[in-house]
Amino acid sequence: MAWLMLIAAGCCEMFGVAMIGKLHRDRNWQAIALLVLGFGGSFLLLSLAMESLPMGTAYAVWTGIGASGGAILGMVLYGEARDLRRIICIVVILGAAVGLKMVG
Structure with missing residues (x-):
């Protein structure tokens, strides 16, 4: 349940x-x-x-969801650059969040 709350917190961060x-x-x-x-x-x-x-894990995952989600929203809603390097960095951020879940 805590992980669902954390994902919801990240989604609220993206909304904000x-x-x-x-x-x-x-x-x-x-x-x-x-x-x-x-x-x-x-x-x-x-x-x-x-x-x-x-x-530490909760904050890192929350920050990762908010940062990557904010970047994705910027690309989708505000016409920010959709450069392959940006997308790779977003994938790395999300991968690190998943990695923290797996080791923690």
Whole structure:
């Protein structure tokens, strides 16, 4: 269950990052509320996951999901470069997160 909460926390982190982009485009209260909701949910779920997962592993996986997800959202939603080297780096980040799960 802790791993599902951690994955959900990473997804909320990705949502929060997407809402930062929305806030830059649409300076309104809905964008701010969604940003706070995304990051608030992310921190809440991360803290719940850390009750049974090691802090270092949980934080690394959460950060990996957020960083790689943010990069993917940037490519899909905001037209950022889809260079092969960027995609390889995203795969490495996700592979490292999976590796932490396997050894921990």
